[in-house]
Amino acid sequence: MDIRIAAIAFALGLPLSASAQQARSAQEQQARPEEIVITGERSVLRTQMMETEKRAYEVFNKFNDEKRFNISCSMHQPTGTHFSRQVCEPDFVNEAAAAHARDFLGDWQASTNPVTGMIDTSINHTSQVTHLPMEAVIGSQLPDYHRKIKQIAEQHPEFLEEVIRYSKIREQYEKATTTMGK
Numbered sequence: 001m002d003i004r005i006a007a008i009a010f011a012l013g014l015p016l017s018a019s020a021q022q023a024r025s026a027q028e029q030q031a032r033p034e035e036i037v038i039t040g041e042r043s044v045l046r047t048q049m050m051e052t053e054k055r056a057y058e059v060f061n062k063f064n065d066e067k068r069f070n071i072s073c074s075m076h077q078p079t080g081t082h083f084s085r086q087v088c089e090p091d092f093v094n095e096a097a098a099a100h101a102r103d104f105l106g107d108w109q110a111s112t113n114p115v116t117g118m119i120d121t122s123i124n125h126t127s128q129v130t131h132l133p134m135e136a137v138i139g140s141q142l143p144d145y146h147r148k149i150k151q152i153a154e155q156h157p158e159f160l161e162e163v164i165r166y167s168k169i170r171e172q173y174e175k176a177t178t179t180m181g182k
Contacts, residue, residue, distance in 0.1 A: 042173065042177060045172050045173040046173055048169050049170050052166040053166050055162055056159065056162035057072075057073060059158055060152055063155070063156045064148065066148060069090050069092065069148050070090065070091050071088055071089065072088070072089070072091070073086055073087065074086070074087055090145060092138065092141045092145070099134070099137070100131075100137075103131040
């Protein structure tokens with residue numbers, strides 16, 4: 001399509017002719033990379049599994065009275081892959097990871113020469129506080145977290161129903177995944 005015709009038509013507020021629109025559409029299709037969409041039982045089950053997992057945790061959060069145990073889900077794309085996956089974690093895990101990152105950054109800033117940006121080996125590091133490993137912080141809260149999940153499952157059948165629904169869909173998904181490789 002001639003860009004001058006398009007510019008004049010735009011400036012005058014005239015609609016582009018059908019042939020000009022078709023030419024533009026053909027050019028856009030050539031510029032776009034080929035896209036392959038895979039649909040099937042496995043992808044439908046994966047979507048259902050993620051939705052059911054989120055729903056189960058929403059029910060859990062509704063009855064949970066300890067904020068640190070609230071569970072949130074987000075999509076995560078691991079390095080080196082184009083496939084996203086859903087990650088659902090309680091707040092205490094996310095807070096431990098954030099604290100670990102803050103501690104690391106603070107330690108790095110304390111040991112770095114502000115002028116050169118390099119690690120300064122002449123700085124006395126004996127005054128720095130030793131931080132608990134993230135895994136230790138998380139591990140110390142896991143028994144209480146597991147007790148809370150069990151308590152809510154026993155007291156609120158709607159949570160248990162969602163967990164069972166999720167388990168069934170996950171089983172179907174795993175079965176579809178293993179038969180696909182055969």
